[in-house]
Amino acid sequence: MRLGVLDVGSNTVHLLVVDAHPxxxxxxxxxHKAELRLAELLDADGAVGPVGVDRLVSTIAGxxxxxxxxxxxxxxxxxxxxxxxxxxxxxxxxxxxxxxxVDLAVLSxxxxxxxxxxxxxxxxxxxxxxxxxLDIGGGSLEVAFGIDEEPDAAVSMPLGAGxxxxxxxxxxxxxxxxVKALRRHVRARIARSVGVFTRFGSPDHVVGTSKTFKQLxxxxxxxxxxxxxxxxxxxxxxxxxxxVPKLAAMTVEQRGHLPGVSEGRSAxxxxxxxxxxxxxxxxxVEELEICPWALREGVILxxxxxxxxxxxxLY
Numbered sequence: 356m357r358l359g360v361l362d363v364g365s366n367t368v369h370l371l372v373v374d375a376h377p378x379x380x381x382x383x384x385x386x387h388k389a390e391l392r393l394a395e396l397l398d399a400d401g402a403v404g405p406v407g408v409d410r411l412v413s414t415i416a417g418x419x420x421x422x423x424x425x426x427x428x429x430x431x432x433x434x435x436x437x438x439x440x441x442x443x444x445x446x447x448x449x450x451x452x453x454x455x456x457v458d459l460a461v462l463s464x465x466x467x468x469x470x471x472x473x474x475x476x477x478x479x480x481x482x483x484x485x486x487x488x489l490d491i492g493g494g495s496l497e498v499a500f501g502i503d504e505e506p507d508a509a510v511s512m513p514l515g516a517g518x519x520x521x522x523x524x525x526x527x528x529x530x531x532x533x534v535k536a537l538r539r540h541v542r543a544r545i546a547r548s549v550g551v552f553t554r555f556g557s558p559d560h561v562v563g564t565s566k567t568f569k570q571l572x573x574x575x576x577x578x579x580x581x582x583x584x585x586x587x588x589x590x591x592x593x594x595x596x597x598x599v600p601k602l603a604a605m606t607v608e609q610r611g612h613l614p615g616v617s618e619g620r621s622a623x624x625x626x627x628x629x630x631x632x633x634x635x636x637x638x639x640v641e642e643l644e645i646c647p648w649a650l651r652e653g654v655i656l657x658x659x660x661x662x663x664x665x666x667x668x669l670y
Contacts, residue, residue: 356374356375356376356428356429357372357373357374357375357384357425357426357427357428358372358373358375358381358427358428358429358430358431358655358658359371359372359373359422359425359427359429359430359431360373360430360431360433360651360654360655361415361418361419361422361430361431361432361433361457361459362433362435362650362651362654363393363411363415363432363433363434363435363437363438363459364393364434364435364437364492364493364494365392365393365394365435365436365437365492365493365494365495365515365517365518366390366391366392366393366394366492366493366517366566366619366620366623367388367389367390367391367493368388368389368391368411368414368415368418369386369387369388369651370385370386370387370388370418370421370422370430371383371385371386371651371655372384372385372386372387372421372422372425372427373655375655375659376659377659377660377662380477381652381655381656381659384425385421385425387417387418387421387422389414389417390619391407391410391411391414392493392517392619393407393411393437393438393441393493394436394437394493394494394515394517394518394521395517395520395521397437397441400442401440401441401442402441402442402443403437403438403441403443403444403447408447408450411447411451412450412451412454412455415432415451415455415457416454416455419455419456419457429658430457431460431654431655431658432457432458432459432460433459433460433461433462433654434448434459434460434461434462435461435462435467435492435494435495435650436464436467436492436493436494436495436511436513436515436518437493437494438459438461439461439462439463439464440494440513444461448461463511464495464497464510464511464512465509465510465511467490467492467495467497467511467650468488468490468497468498468499468506468509468510468511469499469505469506469509469653470650470653470654470657471488471490471497471499471564471649471650471653472486472488472499472501472504472505472506472509472653473504473505473653473656473657474564474646474648474649474650474652474653474656475488475562475564475646475648475649476503476504477504477648477652477656478646478647478648478652479560479562479644479646483559483560484502484558484559484560485500485501485502485555485556485557485558485559485560486499486500486501486502486506486558486559486560486561486562487499487500487552487558487560487561487562487638487640488500488506488561488562488563488564488646489561489562489563489564489568489631489634489635489638489640489643490563490564490565490568490649490650491514491515491516491563491565491567491568491627491630491631491634492515492516492565492567493515493516493517493518493623494513494515494517494518495511495512495513495514495515495518496511496512496513496514496515496545496630496634497509497510497511497512498510498511498512498548498552498634498638500552500555500558501555507555508551508552508555510548510551510552512544512545512548513544514541514544514545514630516567516620516623516624516626516627516630517623517626519537519541519626519629519630520622520623520625520626523536523537523540523626524537524625524626527606527607527622528603528604528605528606528607529603529625531603534603534625534629537626537629538629538633541629541630541633542633542636542637545630545633545634545637546637549637549638552638557639560644561638561640561642561643561644562643562644562645562646563590563631563643563644563645563646564645564646564648564649564650565649566620567620567623567624567627567628567630567631568590568631568643568645569588569615569645570613570615570616570617570620570624570627571590571595571598571624571627571628571631572588572589572590572645573588573614573615573616574598574613574614574615574616575590575591575594575595575598576594577589577590577645579614579615580615584647587644588644588645589642589643589644589645590631590642590643590645591641591642592632592635592636592640592641592642593641595628595631595632595635596632598628599625599628599629599632602624602625602628603625605625607621607622608621610622610624610625
């Protein structure tokens with residue numbers, strides 16, 4: 356069957372179209388996305404402003420049309436932290452539903468972490484043992500740990516790269532005092548959650564997902580995306596510690612010229628690097644492996660797992 360996953364995230368609205376059936380890996384067929392950076396469009400009261408809502412409705416309408424054009428049998432629409440935490444989320448969701456027909460499911464932070472963990476588990480398999488999965492989004496950081504497909508612990512923290520950039524790093528290039536303050540804030544927040552995971556022991560394999568980790572691995576020397584999904588890509592804490600001061604000294608434009616860094620994400624890269632460095636340090640991680648699958652794939656896999664028996668029989 357051809358499925359569409361409509362991910363209304365803190366940075367982008369992304370429609371991923373895949374050909375999928377139970378027992379097989381989802382094969383990407385089409386990608387349609389727009390960078391809205393909703394996490395940066397919240398007003399002083401924490402609401403998505405009129406301009407942001409207009410852009411969101413228009414973008415979702417375009418994604419729905421793209422899904423129809425590509426022959427999707429079903430579209431799985433969901434929203435993450437930017438909509439979840441907006442003070443006017445109910446009004447935003449109602450307007451999206453009224454004007455596009457899309458009823459967005461708002462995932463909790465823990466659900467995000469659990470679905471991302473599922474995707475990583477399916478990608479690396481049982482032989483990976485106990486997994487620690489780190490996922491840096493635009494609005495939040497998700498951490499999950501476990502040996503099965505459901506993690507033993509899953510936590511979401513308000514440490515997304517877009518959110519932190521807007522709130523803590525207004526200068527370009529970043530003011531050293533701003534960087535120091537953000538570093539202190541990030542580490543204090545992560546440290547509160549470390550104890551949730553340490554009682555389960557040490558992981559056998561540590562995984563990083565999301566655009567932020569992919570870009571950090573790339574600038575640290577990992578293979579480019581054109582070399583394919585199955586090339587192993589790793590990020591070491593040592594390399595990250597070397598890159599953080601370099602990123603802090605760069606302007607947003609200079610970061611945008613680094614290998615693998617898109618212009619739209621270059622402003623967020625420093626904040627994302629501080630979160631990644633803090634998480635790897637506080638969780639005692641020397642090296643992690645980049646996983647090509649993340650939340651969207653987790654949503655697809657969960658949907659396939661819950662297909663009715665009579666529908667599974669068709670495949």
